[in-house]
Amino acid sequence: MNRLDxxxxxxxxxxxxxxxxxxxxLLYLLxxxxxxxxxxxxxxxxxxxxxxKRQVGLGFxxxxxxxxxxxxxxxxxxxxxxxxxxxxxxxxxxxxxxxFYDPYYGIPYSINKQNNVYLFDLLVxxxxxxxxxxxxxxxxxxxxxxxxxxxxxxxxxxxxxVNNVSKKDEYRWTVGGFVxxxxxxxxxxxxxxxxxxxxxxxxxxxxxxxxxxxxxxxLRFEIVQRF
Numbered sequence: 226m227n228r229l230d231x232x233x234x235x236x237x238x239x240x241x242x243x244x245x246x247x248x249x250x251l252l253y254l255l256x257x258x259x260x261x262x263x264x265x266x267x268x269x270x271x272x273x274x275x276x277x278k279r280q281v282g283l284g285f286x287x288x289x290x291x292x293x294x295x296x297x298x299x300x301x302x303x304x305x306x307x308x309x310x311x312x313x314x315x316x317x318x319x320x321x322x323x324x325f326y327d328p329y330y331g332i333p334y335s336i337n338k339q340n341n342v343y344l345f346d347l348l349v350x351x352x353x354x355x356x357x358x359x360x361x362x363x364x365x366x367x368x369x370x371x372x373x374x375x376x377x378x379x380x381x382x383x384x385x386x387v388n389n390v391s392k393k394d395e396y397r398w399t400v401g402g403f404v405x406x407x408x409x410x411x412x413x414x415x416x417x418x419x420x421x422x423x424x425x426x427x428x429x430x431x432x433x434x435x436x437x438x439x440x441x442x443x444l445r446f447e448i449v450q451r452f
Contacts, residue, residue, distance in 0.1 A: 348373030
């Protein structure tokens, strides 16, 4: 039995197995960063190099039902806090949609695609850095939240449904936001790489695409410039 068969037999492909893998990776990251975590940062110096600087960046998120690209800017209005604005554009998938790519012709195509749902949000964001006195500048845990407006559009792939009723384009507004937690990793003196897990809330009063509620869990990656 090779190593892969042993892992499969041990149940590492299950949800609990994936949790084990995640915990091992997290433990490894903590171990390799232990010299950094052991440092105690001078509060005055830390405020000068971190809190006193604005942040601007690009973000990419992988969600349960699609993906998004976004931009944001934030200001250090209160010690340990950044407040700002964020804009994201989402492209959502249908629940039964299967996407393929033809390498011979170089053409992507989809099966069971009924809708083209796009979401755009403009949110006021808040971010609080955690354990500032205890952890290194290279490793910065935080919690974050946001609230604002969400605009959704849907352009159906087919002109009629199963009952031969005409399907029209849909346009909707709602109030949305997110709550999340993550870590900023310092790459250079004025650059950060961020990973954040969050739950995004986007309930509509009417159906947009397949459903009313487009709330979802997502994993977000960001590249940040401090200035």
